[in-house]
Amino acid sequence: MIPRYQKVLFFVLLLVSVAMAVLLVRLREKAHERLLKGEDLAPTTAPVVAPAESAMLLVANDLDGTLLQEQESLPLPQDPEARGRALLSKLLEIYGAPDSTHPIPLVARAVQQVFLLPVPEAAEKTRSGEAPRGGQLAVVNLSGSFADGHPAGIETETLTVLSICGTLHANLPQISEVRFLVDGKPRATLAGHADLTRTYLTTEAVSEPQASTAGATP
Amino acid sequence: MAAVPGFGQAVSPSSAAGPTPSVSQPAPDTVRPVPSRVVEGGRRFVVVLDAAHGGDDGGAQLADSTAEKTLTLALSVRLRSLLGARGFQVTTTREGNVSVDANTRAQIANHANAAACLSLHASETGSGVHIFVSSLGPTEPTRFLAWKTAQSAFVTRSLKLASTVNSALEHTTVAGGTSTSGADTGPIPATLARTSLLGVDSMACPAIAVEMAPIRDANRKVVTEVTDPDYQTQLVESLAAAVLEWRTDVEAEYRPASSGAGKTP
Numbered sequence A: 001m002i003p004r005y006q007k008v009l010f011f012v013l014l015l016v017s018v019a020m021a022v023l024l025v026r027l028r029e030k031a032h033e034r035l036l037k038g039e040d041l042a043p044t045t046a047p048v049v050a051p052a053e054s055a056m057l058l059v060a061n062d063l064d065g066t067l068l069q070e071q072e073s074l075p076l077p078q079d080p081e082a083r084g085r086a087l088l089s090k091l092l093e094i095y096g097a098p099d100s101t102h103p104i105p106l107v108a109r110a111v112q113q114v115f116l117l118p119v120p121e122a123a124e125k126t127r128s129g130e131a132p133r134g135g136q137l138a139v140v141n142l143s144g145s146f147a148d149g150h151p152a153g154i155e156t157e158t159l160t161v162l163s164i165c166g167t168l169h170a171n172l173p174q175i176s177e178v179r180f181l182v183d184g185k186p187r188a189t190l191a192g193h194a195d196l197t198r199t200y201l202t203t204e205a206v207s208e209p210q211a212s213t214a215g216a217t218p
Numbered sequence B: 001m002a003a004v005p006g007f008g009q010a011v012s013p014s015s016a017a018g019p020t021p022s023v024s025q026p027a028p029d030t031v032r033p034v035p036s037r038v039v040e041g042g043r044r045f046v047v048v049l050d051a052a053h054g055g056d057d058g059g060a061q062l063a064d065s066t067a068e069k070t071l072t073l074a075l076s077v078r079l080r081s082l083l084g085a086r087g088f089q090v091t092t093t094r095e096g097n098v099s100v101d102a103n104t105r106a107q108i109a110n111h112a113n114a115a116a117c118l119s120l121h122a123s124e125t126g127s128g129v130h131i132f133v134s135s136l137g138p139t140e141p142t143r144f145l146a147w148k149t150a151q152s153a154f155v156t157r158s159l160k161l162a163s164t165v166n167s168a169l170e171h172t173t174v175a176g177g178t179s180t181s182g183a184d185t186g187p188i189p190a191t192l193a194r195t196s197l198l199g200v201d202s203m204a205c206p207a208i209a210v211e212m213a214p215i216r217d218a219n220r221k222v223v224t225e226v227t228d229p230d231y232q233t234q235l236v237e238s239l240a241a242a243v244l245e246w247r248t249d250v251e252a253e254y255r256p257a258s259s260g261a262g263k264t265p
């Protein structure tokens, strides 16, 4: 015969495990809902709580290969990384517009993250010796669908890279270098041309305004 | 790049380096620079033509469902025969629809001791011809150059080459070109800029990338497609003229003052 207290204990434990299972399923559902909601809330525009501020965007023009300064008013979060992401999202939104001077198909969450890190001091010098040391390195994580949909060409890809670098520097002057990731991973080129394996100096975008100045007569 | 320092820092054809100073093995870590790209008298003036993309890498999708790789090869073939007819020694990075990686392209250019390398591209974006020089900052040539940045020792000369091509394009006449007189033809619009391209950055010779794009009006409407035969002809002819001019300039630079500079055969 099973003692009575054991029967009671058995049913109590059974009840507890059923209750825990129910709770677990409920929590999982809740977490999933929260995640989906987060995806919805996160996207291209900054949270509405941030006040609208004026920002300087460097907008590319494919016709003459230049970067034009454009004043835009948009909600900007205080956190520099979120700010960087909001700025770039706005820039890519402009490129996705129908009358864009630098057309790139618009995709959701094209700029996944912007991370800011101190510039690695000891790192070997990459390009053009006279790099400004110190400052911050911005790591821009682009989405794969953005890179895959980007038009192929040296000019268009270069302008995208430079306008991102220039826009970051214009609003967050502490950023002196920029690196790119696509879906969190290094990628050789943006769309077959512009080298994404290197570190870009934000001064390149500033001094780039191309066409007329780059030439040197022999 | 901000400041472009003095252009007069050309490497003198010194006798310091050995007789065949070129990169031979696919060991892309360092590249030995070529101290005398031009053999005195201009007998070995090698031009490298690099038809971009190829094989699995189709490049951009152009008008009339033409792939960039097909157009660049066609341009390379036409330019090679134009230059061959003018007595140039021409080396190409590919002759058919094959994949060639960026390192191999640079190895071919470096092995050829090229006096000029033209990397040919085509795109559907922008207008006219885009001429690109590496965005690497200029450095003094040293005995060994880092593979990934070998071009830095040649950037100053590459800028001159780009400028020569730019001038040659001013003498073209195509539909929709940049005309000041209101005519519907004019020179091919050209822009000159800097970029970083895998391959070109590793070339130890004067090197530029030339990207052919449709010619557009002020409303960004295409006037002349990249597939237009006349546009292509004008482009390859002006590139050939630019290379001819480039040889004259380079020979004048290296020839002793007494022997009458600037002769072209």
Ligand SMILES: [Zn+2]
Pocket: A153, A154, A192, A193, B052, B053, B059, B060, B068, B120, B121, B122
């Ligand atoms: Zn290309």
